[in-house]
Amino acid sequence: MFxxxxxxxxxxxxxxxxxxxxxxxxxARIDEADGRVGxxxxxxHEAARAEAAEADRRIAAGERLPLLGVPVAIKxxxxxxxxxxxxxxxxDHVPAVRDAELVTKLRAAGAIVVGKTRTCEIxxxxxxxxxGFGASRNPWSLGHTPGGSSxxxxxxxxAGMVPAAVGSDGAGSIRIPAAWSNLVGIKPQxxxxxxxxxxxxxxxxxxxxxxxRTVEDAALLLDVLTGSHPDDAYRLDRPRTPFADAAARDxxxxxxxxxxxxxxxxxxxxxxxxxxxxxxxxxxxxxxxHKVFPADPDYGPVALGLVPRGTSGVADWLDSIPGARxxxxxxxxxxxxxxxxxxxxxxxxxMDPYLRHRVGRIFQYADVxxxxxxxxxxxxVGEFDGAGYQRTQSGVAAxxxxxxxxxxxxxxxxxxxxxxxxxxxxxxxxxxxHDSEEAKLISLAAQLQAAERWHxxxxxx
Numbered sequence: 001m002f003x004x005x006x007x008x009x010x011x012x013x014x015x016x017x018x019x020x021x022x023x024x025x026x027x028a029r030i031d032e033a034d035g036r037v038g039x040x041x042x043x044x045h046e047a048a049r050a051e052a053a054e055a056d057r058r059i060a061a062g063e064r065l066p067l068l069g070v071p072v073a074i075k076x077x078x079x080x081x082x083x084x085x086x087x088x089x090x091x092d093h094v095p096a097v098r099d100a101e102l103v104t105k106l107r108a109a110g111a112i113v114v115g116k117t118r119t120c121e122i123x124x125x126x127x128x129x130x131x132g133f134g135a136s137r138n139p140w141s142l143g144h145t146p147g148g149s150s151x152x153x154x155x156x157x158x159a160g161m162v163p164a165a166v167g168s169d170g171a172g173s174i175r176i177p178a179a180w181s182n183l184v185g186i187k188p189q190x191x192x193x194x195x196x197x198x199x200x201x202x203x204x205x206x207x208x209x210x211x212x213r214t215v216e217d218a219a220l221l222l223d224v225l226t227g228s229h230p231d232d233a234y235r236l237d238r239p240r241t242p243f244a245d246a247a248a249r250d251x252x253x254x255x256x257x258x259x260x261x262x263x264x265x266x267x268x269x270x271x272x273x274x275x276x277x278x279x280x281x282x283x284x285x286x287x288x289x290h291k292v293f294p295a296d297p298d299y300g301p302v303a304l305g306l307v308p309r310g311t312s313g314v315a316d317w318l319d320s321i322p323g324a325r326x327x328x329x330x331x332x333x334x335x336x337x338x339x340x341x342x343x344x345x346x347x348x349x350x351m352d353p354y355l356r357h358r359v360g361r362i363f364q365y366a367d368v369x370x371x372x373x374x375x376x377x378x379x380x381v382g383e384f385d386g387a388g389y390q391r392t393q394s395g396v397a398a399x400x401x402x403x404x405x406x407x408x409x410x411x412x413x414x415x416x417x418x419x420x421x422x423x424x425x426x427x428x429x430x431x432x433x434h435d436s437e438e439a440k441l442i443s444l445a446a447q448l449q450a451a452e453r454w455h456x457x458x459x460x461x
Contacts (some may be wrong), residue, residue: 002458005070005164005217012059012069019055019069019112023048026071026114029161033461038136039146039156041076042083043115051112058110066224068110073156073165075149076116076133077123078103078208079197088121088130089330092323101196101229102166102208109224117152117165121330122317123206125392126176126400127379128152131327135381138180139459140426144378147177153211154181158459163212164221168195170206171310172373172403175415178211179373179428182417182454184218184445185211187403189436190410191234193225200233202313203345205306205407213455215416215446219247222438234410236436243442251443257295257366258282262375263302266401270375277418277427278372281448285370288447295366297405300358305351305408308344311337329389356409356435363434368444373415373428374400402430412438416445417454 003011011017027045034040048071055069074080077087079096080103086093099107106113118128118136128151129135138146139159146155150167154177157165167174169187178185186209193208195201210221222243228235258278260270282292315337318324326334362369376399384392406413411434418429431441449455 002160002213003163004214004455005067005212005220008070008163009067012055013064015059019052019059020049022069023052023071023112023114026162029159030115033159033161036137036142036461037139037155037159038134039117039152039159039161040073040115041118041133041152044083044113047082048112048114055110055112065110066220067106070111071114071162072106072111073115073117073153073162074103074113075153075165075167076119077168078116078166080113080116083116086133087123087317088119088133089318089321090132090325091321093321101194102225105225105227111224114162117150117156119149119152121326122314123149123168123170123173124314124330124333125149125384126172126396127384129381137381138378139461140182141424143380144425145180145381147180147378149173150211151177154178154183154185157181157183157211157213159461160458164217165211166208166221166225167211168206168208169407170202170313171306171407172400174209174211175373175403175413175428175430176400178415180378180426182426182457183211183213184215185209185415186218186222186438187406187413188222188438189236189412191228191232191236192438194227194229194232196229196232199231203309204234204410205309205313215442215449216244216247219243219442239439241439243439246439246442247446249443251440251447254290254367254444255365256282256285256290256292256368256370257362258292258370259294259296260371261296262401263299263405266303266397269398270372271377273421274372274375274377274427278370278429281418281429282370284448284451288451292370295362297359297362297369299405300355302355302359302405302408305348305355306404308341308348309408311341312345313337315341329387329392332389359405359409360434368440369432371402371430371432373402373430375402377421377425406432411435412441414441414445416448417452
């Protein structure tokens with residue numbers, strides 16, 4: 001089941017494999033491996049089989065769509081008709097009566113959603129564990145987390161259960177699991193992918209995007225997901241050129257600033273193995289013809305744009321769950337949001353132009369910023385079981401201080417594999433760009449992939 005999204009779409013369209021065969025292979029891999037990995041919160045066995053049969057009828061009738069008959073997965077923060085959306089919080093949940101906008105787009109492209117993947121409560125942490133819904137494990141090392149909060153999605157792809165999955169990213173929640181699972185993960189520009197029925201998810205922090213094994217697959221899935229709903233707070237026009245074309249295009253000679261600086265007030269010891277891996281990627285980019293030099297973004301008070309948005313967003317989501325029974329640390333975050341976050345939210349929004357100007361000055365002399373995706377290696381599964389808010393927050397802030405500023409800014413970021421530690425744990429390198437420049441990142445990442453061939457490596461469960 002390690003054929004990618006592009007390849008599975010080709011197999012289905014050419015008749016070399018039926019949708020039934022692709023979906024059955026996905027379900028069989030889930031049945032075989034997910035007892036150990038825990039990627040899925042729910043698997044849509046019968047619904048997926050029925051949709052595969054319909055896809056085969058449509059293909060036989062001559063219909064062609066980008067993902068017609070291909071299995072994918074979605075994160076359990078996304079509505080799909082007939083399933084609940086607990087977002088890892090126990091409560092009195094009822095099945096969704098309509099699809100989220102991104103599921104509508106997946107269906108319009110012909111994709112078949114085989115299941116919903118595990119996460120942590122309301123996406124707060126870089127692990128995908130909760131008392132009510134279990135834990136996802138890293139296919140590269142089952143004792144470690146695959147990351148979070150889209151860790152179930154990354155585990156499903158890394159273990160070969162699906163060729164691609166959708167995650168969401170409010171503070172690194174696509175890029176962190178991509179880094180820790182040897183995957184490609186794209187956080188698109190704010191407004192690129194609709195979060196509807198959430199019109200302003202986490203007050204502009206959160207966006208949805210692809211987790212895949214290859215850049216080509218990520219670009220194709222991003223093309224499918226791209227598009228706004230009329231009620232979205234942020235809306236972008238569709239790019240003139242598909243992202244899939246960017247994956248096949250030479251990036252040209254770019255100016256790349258390599259940085260190991262974190263935003264003010266965040267602990268920043270970067271593991272030496274991770275630093276060396278990113279420095280190696282920098283040397284490779286130099287060999288590929290790019291100008292690579294050390295330079296740091298001037299982050300300024302960017303944290304003031306994160307905390308009000310994030311805490312008040314958690315409060316809003318938790319308050320929307322009937323009979324919610326969250327962990328104490330989740331409730332504490334929501335309490336901060338209700339008492340402080342909501343009061344400071346207008347100030348956080350007013351700071352946006354200033355922060356974009358201040359951080360964006362680096363793009364006067366760089367085209368892309370290269371950083372580690374995370375400062376530390378993945379946590380052990382269960383490491384924060386029963387931990388209070390302060391211990392959990394300080395622990396995860398130390399391991400993942402490098403991704404969240406780009407959520408505040410709303411600009412695109414991407415994590416690509418950068419090798420493995422001596423103990424076999426994946427490492428990620430983060431590529432960061434200016435406003436709406438996903439295509440630039442995709443072209444550069446595709447060039448790196450051609451040199452690194454990270455997608456040839458597969459975990460052994």
